[in-house]
Amino acid sequence: MKYLIVLIAALVAQPAWAYLDPGTGSMLLQVILGGIAAIGVALKLGWHKIRAALGFRKKPVADDEQEREVS
């Protein structure tokens, strides 16, 4: 189960640049650590991303896009 959640987290992951935000990875890890208790959160976290990716919902400012705009 843990690995499924890791997989979900990895799928929705987006590469990132810029300033250091040292806590972000550790925050996400807490979803994975939560195991069964965290399935709902993990799916929802993924669901948002999936909906955004499919265009049903306004996509949150994606790092890669913004990066492109800047450069």
Added chain:
Amino acid sequence: MSRSEKSPDVASPTVNGIDAGSFRDRDGRIYRCEGRILRGLSERALADYRKLAETAFFRRFTEAGKLVETREVATDAVPLPDAEKARWAGFLEHEPVPVISYAYEWTFGMLQEAAVLTLDLLEAAIGADMTLKDATPYNVQFVAGRPVFIDIPSFETLQAGATWAGYRQFCEMFLFPLMLQAYKGIDIQPMMRSRIDGVGVQTMARLFGFRDRFRKGAFAHVWLQAKLDSRYGATRQDVRSELKSAGFSKELILANVRKTRKLVRKLSWGGEGSEWGGYEEFHNYSESDHALKERFVEDAVRESGAATVWDIGANTGQFSRIAARHADKVLAMDIDHYAVERMYRRNTADGIDNILPLVQNVCDPSPNWGWRNRERSDLVSRARPDLVLCLALIHHVVITANVPLEEFVEWLASLTEQLVIEYVSRADDKVQALLRNKEDKYHDYSRENLEAALASHFEVRERLSLESGNRFLYFCKKT
């Protein structure tokens, strides 16, 4: 307990009365004045404190001696300049900690207990819709042999959808050092002393090899955290809001806290790599000499009338325990981690509450460091002895650590008015062993030189030659 509740011998460094190490949290600041420990609080922190003071868990942990005794004091009654008072919405007063100690002076077991206390408090706080904003061993002190949580404003209201804010810090400051000790036999003290924020996630991942990934807790807390950290470390995504809207709940924090605590409790260390942990059983002198030495030390401690005794080179604390029968408190220090760990475990088992065991190398002692070199201070800024016991140590200082004998005695004289020191002659096996593979350039290491050095700072009140003829004890006082 009453013995330990005296005000500290020496305050930590202060700048205009402000504790030099309490700057990180903008919502409060520690002041030390007239032997009192006062804490200014912002409006928000004051509201959180008042909420905390109403909770059942706060009273429960305070009564159990696990939270520092705290009360709110009227700003009018605070002995600080008006300009300082005006900075804060209110003030707390805390019971002073007799001697401040740091994680890099603690043993594995001490750090482990401080970790469990931190998690116990976090669990209880979550139950009352509060949380701990950080997770550092500097929030914990050892009083009467037990860990006590002292950073009251670390408790704050839990925001909906918040994650465990101190999780990463908990890993770097508690879990990783404990794992390194338990799994790899790497001592926690040099790790905690080299970086004020503990063992970084990426460093930890590099210290762990492939096989270590399969150790309990390592896959997620170390490997995965390092991966996620490097992947998301610089993200611009608002992960906090995303987690909140995905329904991150306090039950999830509780589940993680409980799992982490289970892991912390399971970690154990049996002293692999210790040279000195078994010294007590293997001392190379006769039982009758041993009895003579014990009696000499006990008489000296009693006659000194010392309130605070430092036992430097305490090993497993045999003589510290003798001193503790007569003194208010004993700081028992040794370079060997496992020897100190054994002392801590035994003191805890025997209910001895006036010995503070510390891992400390007198030739490389705790420094002043951190911000402005004042955030954490050296030991002599935090405590002072009335009597120092220096038993079977001088040969290590002079021959192993190459400190000139005269300088060592001079340092002892700068530290204390009264001293019990043991000289171990060159004929003793222990000294022979030290010199076996070393060129003997230690011409200063002689009984005559020691006596001359002592005479220039102290008056020798009592002396004793042990029957073996190789060991000599001196009880000295400043003239």
